[in-house]
Amino acid sequence: MSMTKPISRLDVLEAESIHIFREAAAQFRKPVLLYSIGKDSTVLLHLARKAFFPQRIPFPLLHIDTTWKFRDMIAFRDRTARDLGLDLIVHVNEAGRAQGINPIDYAPSLYTDVMKTEGLRQALDRHGFDAAFGGARRDEEASRAKERVFSFRTAEHRWDPRHQRPEMWNLLNGRLGTGESARVFPLSNWTEGDVWRYVLREKLDVVPLYLAAIRPTIERNGMLLVLDDDRMRLAEGEKIVPRRVRFRTLGCWPLTAAIESEAADLLSVVTETLAARTSERQGRLIDHDQAGAMEKKKQEGYF
C-alpha cells in the first residue's frame, strides 16, 4: 500500500474529473467517449480508466475519422485501443468521402462541417448515444469559457448558449428533456499547462508529433504545414523544406500548423508550453476563418 500522497493542484483537478465521469456514467443511459487522439483525449482516457477502476471503462470510444488525420495519429489510436483492450468505434462520413470533400479543394469550414460535425451527428444518432464525453477545456477559447460541464444539445445537436442550465456546486443534473443529448466535459477546469504537467506526472504516452523532429514542411500563409502524404498540391514557389518542428495541437494535417522547436522530449515540451506567448488555437487554421467561429460551429453541432 502506498502512503498518503500530498494533495496537489493536479490531484484536485483529477478528482474533479473522476467525479464528473462517474456522475455521467450513473445518469446517462448510453454514453460514449469522443476520442480525438490528441493530448487532451489521452488525459481524458486516462481519467476514465481511473474513474471506474478496477472495472473496465463502461462505455465505448468514438473516433470521427476525417480521413485526413496524420498517419502517426491513426497508428497511435489503434495501438492504444489494442493495448488497453478498448471498445473503439471509428466513424467516417461516407457520403462526404464519396463526394470527395477534402480540406485542400474546399474551404476549411465547409470541410470541417461535413467531415467532422456532420460525421459526429451521424455517429451519435446511429448508435443512439445520449451523452458524449469530450476533452474541451474552458481555457481554450472565449465561447468555451462559457460552457457548462454537462452541456445540453437539442435533438438537432445544437448548443443554445443563451439558455444553459444552471449548474450549481458539483450537483450535475443529467436529466434529459425529450430528444436532448448531452456533451460532458471532465477537463473543463484544466489549463493547457495542467494537461501537459499531468501527461508528464502520469508518464502518459502521446502521439510523437507533439515532440520536435525533422519533418518535411511547407510555409503557407505564414503557417508551417507538415506534409503527411502526397495529397497536397504545392503552389507556385512553395518548396518542401525539412524543419525541426512539433505540434501544440493535432488535427487534420493540412489544417494544423506546426511550430519550430527543439523540444524533443516531454519535459522540454512542457517547459516551452508554459513559456509560450501565443494561444494554442493559433495553430488551427479553421479557427481563424471568422470571428466567433467556434461558437457558430458549436451551435451547428460541432463538439
Place this chain on the structure above:
Amino acid sequence: MGAVLAKDADHPATGAAAKELLCSSAEITTGDENAQAIVHVLTCGSVDDGKSTLIGRLLWDVADLPEDTRASVAETLLPDGRIDLSRLVDGLAAERAQGITIDIAWRYVDAGARRYVIIDSPGHEQYTRNMATGASHADVAIMLVDARHGVKPQTRRHAAILGLLGVRRVILAVNKMDLVGGNEARFREIEADFRSLTARFAFEEAAAIPVVATTGDNVARSSSTMTWYEGPTLIEQLNRTPPRGSVEAASFRMPVQLVVRRPPDFRGLAGTVTSGSIAVGQTVIDTTSGRRAAVRRIATMDGDLEAAHCGQAVVLQLDADLDIARGAILATPDDPAIRTKRLDARLVWMSETPFDLQRRLFLRSATDLVPVSSVRVSARLDLETLTEIEASDCVHNDVVLAAITLRRPVALDRFADHKGTGALVLVDALTGATVAGGTAVALHEAAGQEEVGFRLTTAMLAEGVCAGVEPTSAEFRRRAIALLKVLKAAGVDAALEANDEEMNGAYLQPSAHPG
C-alpha cells in the same frame, strides 16, 4: 511562427534548469496548502456596473495573456478610442453585440503558487440563474457598485444569493470613480450602505476599494488621483484572501456515486469524500438503510490507500456485502447524515416559469434523485427591506424559504454542517430543467426504516423476471424497469432496493426517452 518562441540561448529547455522552472512555476510538490491554493473569485453586482471590464483589466494587467489574444482584443476599440476590456470575458457573439454579459465566463490565472479561477457573472436580472451558478463555486466575491448609482435592488439580490449559498468573503469595489470625480464622500456613502448588507448576510468584514476599471486605478496599481484612499489595491486584497478552508476536521461523508464491480467478486462503492476522512478498518454507516460495515480496501488505479481524505475520489470496498448503491451517504456511526422525507430549504427560484404546485419535480442531492411530493413556499426575501415576508408562491429570481416533502426518504445534511451533502437543486421531471437551487436549513428525521410499500431487491429480481441475466447488464435493468412500471400502474408504491434513480423514476420519464 517559430519567432514567437524564445531562442535557445535565453531559454534553456533541457536538464536541471528546465526542471527547476517547472517546479517553481507550478507543479506543486509540497504539502496540502497547494491544493487549497486554488481560489475561486466571483464578480457580481448590477448590470453595467463594470464587472467584465474590471476582470478584463485585471487579466490585461497581471495575467500571462497570449499575444494573439491581446492583439484580437485590441482590434476593436470603443467610440472613445479605448480598448474594450470586457471582450476578454464576454465571449459570446450575442454578448458582444448587446454589450452585456449573458452567462458566466471562467478564466484561469496563475499568480505564483496560487491559481485564481475567475468567474465573471452577468448583472442583468434575467440571467440571475447564471450568477447563482457562479456563486455556488466562489470562495470570494467582488461586489461591484457603480459610484454614480450606488447599491441597487439587483446588488441586494446578488448579496442575498451569496448569503444563501454560503459565500462569506465579499470585497466591495466601488467602480467608475472617474465619473464622480474620485469623490471620497460618495465612496464612503456607498461603503456605509454596503455595510448593512454585510451585517444582514453575515459577510466577513472585508475591504471596500474605490476603483476605475477602465484605467486600472486601484486594480493592480494604486491610484495616483484618489490619494485619500490608503487601503490595498484589488489584487493585494485578493492575495490576502485566505484559501478555501479545509474541511478535513469535520466528520466523514462520502456520497456514493455508483457501484464498481470486477469479476469474480469485487464490489466497491465509488465516490468523492466531501468532508473528513476515512481509514481502512474504520466502520461506516449508510444512513438510508442504517447498515454498517468496516472498510476493507480503499482502491485507486494508483494503488490501495490507507486512508481517503476530503476531496479524493476513491472506491471503498466494505467487509460485508450490503446492498448500498447510488444515493447513499456513507458516514461514521458517531455522526451520520440524516434520513429525511421533510425538510426546509432556502432556494433561489431560477426557472422562468413561476412556482407551480402541479409541476412534478425531483430533488437532486449530492448523488440522489428523489421524487418530490410537495413544495410549499412559506416566505420570500423582500429586496427593499431585506426581510423575509410571508408568501405562498414565487417567481423567477426570488429567494425563498420552502418546505419540501419527498416521496421517499433521502440522506442529507444541513448545509451549515456539511456543504457537500447539504446543497440541493430541484429538477423538472418532464423537461429535465434545473428550476431552483439552494440549501437544506432544517431536516425532519424520517421515522422507521421504510416507507415505500414494496421493495424489489436485486435478489428477488434475479430469482424472478431477471433469472439468468447478468445483474449489471442493460437487460436486467430493462426487465426491472418494466416490472416496476407494471407494479406502479397497478397502484403499488414500489421501488428498487438498489437505489437506482433512473429505475425508480422510470415512470416519470418522457416517452421519447426509453428506459
